[in-house]
Amino acid sequence: MARTTGSHAGITGPRIRQAALQLFAQRGYAAVSMRVIAAEVGVQVGALYNYTPDKQTLLFDLMRDHLEALLAAAPDPKGDAMARLEQFVAFHIRFHADRPDEVFIAYMELRNLGPENFAQIEALRRRYEDRLEKILRDGASTGVFQVADSKIVTLAIIAMLTGVNTWFRDGGRLSLDEVVAQYWDMVRKAVGGG
Structure with missing residues (x-):
C-alpha cells in the first residue's frame, strides 16, 4: 500500500496526536471530525486510519498516555503525612502547569468515552487519587488532619489543584x-493542618 504523499510514520503519527489534542481541547471532542484533524495535519483523511482505527481510540490514547505519564512521574512522597501532602500538592501543580490541553481532555472529555475505555481511564485516575487519599487517611489516623471523608477531600483537593x-x-x-x-x-x- 502506498504511503500518502507527505506522510512519514515517525512524523505523521505524532502530528496527528498533537493536532487532535489541541483541537479536542479548543473545540471539544464532539465538534472535531477526523476530516478536521486531517486538514490540520495536512494529510488525506484516509491517512489517519494508518495511525488510529477511529476518533474514540485517538481520544482514549491521549487520555491514557497522559495518565500513565502522570503516574510514572509522581514521586513516592517521603516523611510524615504533612510532608507527603506538601510534596503531592507541589508535584501535581508543577506536572500539570505546562499541560493545559492534556488536563482539559483528561477531565472534561470522559463523557465521550465508551464504557470499556471509560473503565480503563477511570482505573488509572483512581490509582492516582488513591495516592492522595492514603496520605489523607494516614494524616487523619495520627490526628494531623481533620478529614471527615477522605474520598471527598481527595477529589476536592485534586479539583482545586487542577484548576x-x-x-x-x-x-x-x-x-x-x-x-x-x-x-x-x-x-x-x-x-485542618493549621
Whole structure:
C-alpha cells in the first residue's frame, strides 16, 4: 500500500496526536471530525486510519498516555503525612502547569468515552487519587488532619489543584513557585493542618 504523499510514520503519527489534542481541547471532542484533524495535519483523511482505527481510540490514547505519564512521574512522597501532602500538592501543580490541553481532555472529555475505555481511564485516575487519599487517611489516623471523608477531600483537593491550569500562565502576576506556595497553604488549612 502506498504511503500518502507527505506522510512519514515517525512524523505523521505524532502530528496527528498533537493536532487532535489541541483541537479536542479548543473545540471539544464532539465538534472535531477526523476530516478536521486531517486538514490540520495536512494529510488525506484516509491517512489517519494508518495511525488510529477511529476518533474514540485517538481520544482514549491521549487520555491514557497522559495518565500513565502522570503516574510514572509522581514521586513516592517521603516523611510524615504533612510532608507527603506538601510534596503531592507541589508535584501535581508543577506536572500539570505546562499541560493545559492534556488536563482539559483528561477531565472534561470522559463523557465521550465508551464504557470499556471509560473503565480503563477511570482505573488509572483512581490509582492516582488513591495516592492522595492514603496520605489523607494516614494524616487523619495520627490526628494531623481533620478529614471527615477522605474520598471527598481527595477529589476536592485534586479539583482545586487542577484548576490552576485554567488561569496560570508563565510571566503572569505570580510565579509558579508563588502559586505552589499559596495552594499549599490553602490545602493545608483545608485538611485542618493549621
